[in-house]
Amino acid sequence: MKPSAKIPAPPPLEGNHSKVLKRAPGGAFEWAGIALEAYKTETADYKGITRRELVGKRGESAKFHVRYFEIAPGGYSTLEKHEHEHVVIPLRGRGEAQAGCYVWNVGPGDVVYVSPSDPHQFRCPEGAAEPFGFLCIVNADRDRPTPVDGLGACRICE
C-alpha cells in the first residue's frame, strides 16, 4: 500500500470480516453499537441480569460466541444445566459462581469452566458495591438450558 493511498473506513459491525469493538471511554463496560439485551425471556428464575452479544451474532464464523453479562447486586442467573460448556471470565466486580456443589467467590481474571450437565448459577451478592460483570464463552452450536430445582443431579452430592 502506498502511504496515504487509501484510508479504509472502519469496518461495519455486521459481517464476517476483521473488526474491533471499542469499549466505551471512561471505564464503562459498553461498546458502541452493541445493544444491551434482556438476559432471556423464557423463564423468570433470574434477577437483575443483562447481556451484550460481542462476537457470534453478526456474521462471524467462529465456532464459539462471546457475550458480556452483568448482574446487579442481589441478582442472579437461572440455576440451570445443559450439555454445552461455559467459560466465564469476570471483568468487573465480584460474584459467586456455583457449579454442582461448588461455590467459588470470583473476581477479575479468574477463569470458570462449567462442564457439561453441571447445574450452575452466577450471583452478585446483595449489597455489593458494583455489578458483577463477566465474559461468557459458549459453543456456537449448543443445546438449550433446562432449569433445575435445587442442585439437581450433582455427582458430588449423590
Add this chain to the structure above:
Amino acid sequence: MKPSAKIPAPPPLEGNHSKVLKRAPGGAFEWAGIALEAYKTETADYKGITRRELVGKRGESAKFHVRYFEIAPGGYSTLEKHEHEHVVIPLRGRGEAQAGCYVWNVGPGDVVYVSPSDPHQFRCPEGAAEPFGFLCIVNADRDRPTPVDGLGACRICE
C-alpha cells in the same frame, strides 16, 4: 446435601469437570498451576511473547480454547494467516492489533475479531510502560498458521 456433610476438595486442574483457575493475588496475570509457555517453536518471526493455556488443554470438551498471551514492550507476534478465526480481548496494557490493512490501538475491554485468512499481528509498542496482555480465543479444531511476507493477501490493498 446436609450442612457440612462433606466439603469437597477443590477439583483438579486436569479433567472435564467444572473448575476455577484463580488468578494470583496482587494483580498479576498468573494462575496457580498454569505454566508459562513459549509462544511457539516453529518460526522465529516473533519477539517477547509468552502464552498460558487457560481452557482446552486439560480435558475440557468445549469447541474452543482460551489462552492468555503477553507481549513485552517492543515485542510482536508472527505476522501470519490461517483459516480459523481469532477473538482477542486485551486485559492488560495497550497494544496494536493489525488485521489486513487495519491497525487498531487497543486496550482492556476492547474486542478484536480476526476473520478467516486475514494476515494479522499483535504488537506492544517499544517503550510501553507494561506488557500488552490479552485473552485469545480460537476454535479447538483449527488449521496451522502460515507466516506471510508483508501484508500478504489483503483484500483492502489489492
